Amino acid sequence: MAKKKEELDEETLALINWCIEVEGWLVKGGATVEQAQEHIEEQIEWFTDQFYDGLTPEEAAKEALA
DSSP states (O other): OOOOOOOOOHHHHHHHHHHHHHHHHHHHTTOOHHHHHHHHHHTHHHHHHHHHTTOOHHHHHHHHHO
C-alpha cells in the first residue's frame, strides 16, 4: 500500500517561503547560507512570531542581525 504524501497547508507553505526569503536577507547581511539556516532553525519560534506579526523577510533579517 502506497503511503499518501502529506500536503502542507497554505499557511505553513507561506511561513516556509517567508523563511527562505529571510535566509536570503541574512546571507546579504553577511551570514553564510549554513549560518543563516542554522540561525533560523535555532530561533524558529522567534521567526514564526515575526511572520505572524507581519514583518517582511527583510525586516525580520535586520532584527535578527541587530
